[in-house]
Structures are given as structure tokens and as C-alpha cells.
Amino acid sequence: MTQNRNESPSYQLYDRALESLVGGVNSPVRADPQPTPAFVDYGDGGDIVDVDGDRYRDYIMGYGPLLLGHDLPDPVREAISETVADGPMYGIPTEIEVELAEFVIEHVESVERLRFVNSGTEATAAAIRLARGYTGRDKIVVMQGGYHGGHESVLVEGNLGDRGPSSAGIPETFAEETIPVPFNDDEALQEVFDRHGPDIAAVVTEPLLGNCGIVLPVEGYHETIRELCDEYGSLFILDEVITGFRVGGLQCAQGKYGIEPDLTTFAKIIGGGFPVGAIGGRAELMQEFTPMGDVFESGTFNGHPVTMAAGLETLRFAKDHDVYSHVNDLGKQLRAGLQDIVEEHAPEYTVAGTDSMFKLLFTREAPETFDGHCQAGCVQDPDCPRFDLCPKTGADVEAGETDRWKRTFWPAMADRGVLLTPNQLESQFVSYAHTEDDIDRTLDAYQDVLSTRDR
CATH class of the missing domain: 3.90.1150.10 (Aspartate Aminotransferase, domain 1)
Incomplete structure (x- = not known):
């Protein structure tokens, strides 16, 4: 230095x-x-x-x-340059966003439909809104030390009995609906469902804690989440913003660890270095987003063609070059x-x-x-x-x-x-x-x- x-x-x-x-x-x-x-x-x-x-x-x-x-490989760099040369963006659908969606769906078993957004924060905010709209419930469960972006539903700290906003500017009412529990703690998760199960729209977790050091899951923890969500009719949202197409390769961390989420959030690698986010999941759930359903989600830069080209060619290169x-x-x-x-x-x-x-x-x-x-x-x-x-x-x-x-x-x-x-x-x-x-x-x-x- x-x-x-x-x-x-x-x-x-x-x-x-x-x-x-x-x-x-x-x-x-x-x-x-x-x-x-x-x-x-x-x-x-x-x-x-x-x-x-x-x-x-x-x-x-x-x-x-x-x-x-x-240093981007030539195929990635060329795809970005060609896409920019054609025009920066349109606000109208393009083929490249369809191709990137098809690539993700082909390789990630739980994903049948996608909605592209512009950041991991947007992705998790939209996934939580979708879970609430689909279930008609308000409460979500998150992991202490987990990170899901900078929006009101997840900037909450504490525990089941004592929680509040983790940032100024967030109403206390948000903390009433978001319940943090310790990662890897089956008993704490069971207690939350025992007390609030019929009101829980979703459990939101990373496959591993990626923004609080790195903490891997204890065997069976994600299976416990899946079982409790099934028992109470809640959704399992897996945040693969960090791990998606990094841990577990093209199958992502959910493939590596055998996790079966209802919804998955992506960002980072699927944009090849450009701003991106995405929500993926079963068609039945995803089609609750507008224009098919009543859960609003929209964005001027959603599916931005330069980002889509960078993400698609990055993933293709990763697949073809070991x-x-x-x-x-x-x-x-x-x-x-x-x-x-x-x-x-x-x-x-x-x-x-x-x-x-x-x-x-x-x-x-x-x-x-x-x-x-x-x-x-x-x-x-x-x-x-x-x-x-x-x-x-x-x-x-x-x-x-x-x-x-x-x-x-x-x-x-x-x-x-x-x-x-x-x-x-x-x-x-x-x-x-x-x-x-x-x-x-x-x-x-x-x-x-x-x-x-x-x-």
C-alpha cells in the first residue's frame, strides 16, 4: 500500500x-x-x-x-458489445431475456418460471410480497445473521420474543411481521411455528449464511424448514443471491444440498457483473405476479438486454469450459x-x-x-x-x-x-x-x- x-x-x-x-x-x-x-x-x-x-x-x-x-472471455465481451451496439435498452421484450430464463430453468430443478429484476434486494422483496399475496398471510421467518437486502421486511433484528427494526426509518409494524430465528436451530424454528404457524407466509433463508462469515447448514436443517412449511402451508424461499451458480455449479446450492424450495431468489452471477436479480419457482406460484395474477411487480430495467447477454454468456462459458x-x-x-x-x-x-x-x-x-x-x-x-x-x-x-x-x-x-x-x-x-x-x-x-x- x-x-x-x-x-x-x-x-x-x-x-x-x-x-x-x-x-x-x-x-x-x-x-x-x-x-x-x-x-x-x-x-x-x-x-x-x-x-x-x-x-x-x-x-x-x-x-x-x-x-x-x-477479464471477461471473448464470447462474453463480444455479446455485451454487440448488445450495446444494438441499443442500450427498450422497455420492450427481447429474445435474450427468454434465453437466459430458459438456461436457468434447464439447470435449476425447482424453477419453472422466472421474473427478472435489478438487484438481490428487489428479488427478495418481490418474493416475500408474492408469498404474502399467495398465502394471504403477513408473517415471515428469517435467520439471524442472514442478509436479504435493504428493504423493510428483512431489516429486522432480535428474536421471537423481542425484535425491532435494525435501521432507522423502518416502522415498528414491520418488525411485528418478521421473526428472526437462529440459523441451524430446529427447536427455535419449531417454536415459531407452534406459536404463529397459521400466520406465517414464508421462511426465508440462504442455503448457507454468506454475509455473516460463512456458516454451512447442519445436516437436516433445510429438511426441517421444508417439513414445517408443508405442515403449515407456508412457502420456503431460498435466497441464492450469493450462492446461485457458484455453490453447486449449474444446479446451484439447492442441488448440492438437496434443498426443495418453493421460490428462489438469484442475483450476482446471473448478471455477469451487471445489475440483476431474479425470482424463480413453480409456475403455479410465479403466475401470481402481474400481469397473470394480482401481486404487483414491475421495473423499467427488468430484463435489461445488456445484463441478460452478460449473464447468459457467462453461464454458457462456465458450462462449456469446466x-x-x-x-x-x-x-x-x-x-x-x-x-x-x-x-x-x-x-x-x-x-x-x-x-x-x-x-x-x-x-x-x-x-x-x-x-x-x-x-x-x-x-x-x-x-x-x-x-x-x-x-x-x-x-x-x-x-x-x-x-x-x-x-x-x-x-x-x-x-x-x-x-x-x-x-x-x-x-x-x-x-x-x-x-x-x-x-x-x-x-x-x-x-x-x-x-x-x-x-
Whole structure:
């Protein structure tokens, strides 16, 4: 990183941005790096270069959309360029949105119909509205530590007996209808249904917590959700905004884990780096959206042709070039290497992730032995000696050394040319542009930083 920070172009840009943008940024997490965020100049494969001329091995990857890395393959780039040349957008249907919908339906078993929107937030808001309209009920259940975007129905914190808005500007009445429960907690979910089952429109969850560290599901948890939803006539909404077409490959996380949702929300990868969201599910449910049904959903930029072209060609490229084997192998190598490092230097920390997702969680308790330990990140194996210590809920992650991650660990990794998400909660991603050499150099940086604990 540039040493004379107050004279750097990033510092000067941030100072300038504070005069025109709220907090100098357009999303609050971007303000986290201290003392000021670096401003990107350009992406290069698996790296980014900032305006100060510093190069970083990038594992933020746009917070997930950049499955292929920063350099788009020729077929993707050409499809985007041709679509832009034809005209930026129309507000009238195009063939490309039909083709992308057909691709998703072909590969994701639970999806029979789609509605494209413009973000993950729009997708989850519309899916919840659809569930309420279809069931005639108002209450929804969400997971503590889960993230489903920035709208009123999900910006709620607390528990069954004590909950409220998690942001100013949200009426208390929204919190009355949204009930947070701990992820992976069958008993808490059962209690909610025992008390409110006939009033619950839907349970909304990610396949794994992807915005609160990475917390994988305990075996049987999603089956419990499915059974309770069936028993009480509620809908099961699976938020695959992060995991869709990343975890589990083309079948998504629901295929990997055998989850059977009624509705699924998508975003990120299905737009190939452009703004996108989508709701998918059974035709019977999806046709409750206007113009077929009475649940309103509309958007000027829905099915934007440039986004549709980028998403479709990204997914086609991933299918035709064995992208998932590459990124998943690198993800496994990275997590396995991290496991070796933490066993030696930070045995209380937990390696988390699956496929091309990874995170080192700064948990506080070490197991008595590493014999029989998960070898490439926690998979919630009951026979693992660390099973009772690995995070099962969002609260478990937030109880870790989150300030240490942000204030000392993140800057130390950035100084070594490795760009991680700037706090303990967001996931990190391997892309198709990363190489085995990138993984080796990244592990060297982790080794260097974590070994300082011994000195």
C-alpha cells in the first residue's frame, strides 16, 4: 500500500468524494478500510490495481458476481458489445431475456418460471410480497445473521420474543411481521411455528449464511424448514443471491444440498457483473405476479438486454469450459492450506467455506485435538473434534474477534498484496482467473501475518 497516505491519489479522491457522496461511498461497507478506502483503477484477471498503482490479488470479486474474474472471455465481451451496439435498452421484450430464463430453468430443478429484476434486494422483496399475496398471510421467518437486502421486511433484528427494526426509518409494524430465528436451530424454528404457524407466509433463508462469515447448514436443517412449511402451508424461499451458480455449479446450492424450495431468489452471477436479480419457482406460484395474477411487480430495467447477454454468456462459458472444477479445486486448496496454517499458529480460528467461497473466522476457542478434523474448512461434521466450537449461527460469528480482523489483520494482508473483504462478515471468492500460483502466494501472506502471533 502507498506509504504516504495523505498524498496518495486514493486519499485525495476520498477527500473529494466526501463533498459529493454520503460518507464518500455508495455502499457503507466500502468505507470500512482505514484510514481511507483505496479507489480502483482497473481489474486485471484475478487482480485489481488501484489509482495509487498498488496491485492486489482480489478475493472480493465484486462481492460475488465475478465468477470469471475481471477479464471477461471473448464470447462474453463480444455479446455485451454487440448488445450495446444494438441499443442500450427498450422497455420492450427481447429474445435474450427468454434465453437466459430458459438456461436457468434447464439447470435449476425447482424453477419453472422466472421474473427478472435489478438487484438481490428487489428479488427478495418481490418474493416475500408474492408469498404474502399467495398465502394471504403477513408473517415471515428469517435467520439471524442472514442478509436479504435493504428493504423493510428483512431489516429486522432480535428474536421471537423481542425484535425491532435494525435501521432507522423502518416502522415498528414491520418488525411485528418478521421473526428472526437462529440459523441451524430446529427447536427455535419449531417454536415459531407452534406459536404463529397459521400466520406465517414464508421462511426465508440462504442455503448457507454468506454475509455473516460463512456458516454451512447442519445436516437436516433445510429438511426441517421444508417439513414445517408443508405442515403449515407456508412457502420456503431460498435466497441464492450469493450462492446461485457458484455453490453447486449449474444446479446451484439447492442441488448440492438437496434443498426443495418453493421460490428462489438469484442475483450476482446471473448478471455477469451487471445489475440483476431474479425470482424463480413453480409456475403455479410465479403466475401470481402481474400481469397473470394480482401481486404487483414491475421495473423499467427488468430484463435489461445488456445484463441478460452478460449473464447468459457467462453461464454458457462456465458450462462449456469446466469453470467450476477450476474454481472449486482452487477454493479447496486455499481452505486446506489455511487449515494447516491455523492449526500451527491460530488454533482457535475456524476455516469456513465451500466450493469457491472461503473465509477465516476469528473464533475464540481451540479444540483439544485436530485429529479427525475437517481438512478443507468446516463442513459441520458431528464427528469432527471441533464440531461444537464451529459457528452454527450468525451470533457465533459475530462473537469472534471482529475488530482484530478489521483493524489489524485486513491491513496486514493488504500490505502483502492480498485484498480480502474489509470485515469479518462478508464472504470471499475465488474466480476462474485465479491460478495455483495465486493460491500459493496468498497462503504465504496468511502464513506471514498469522505467524507474527508467535513472536
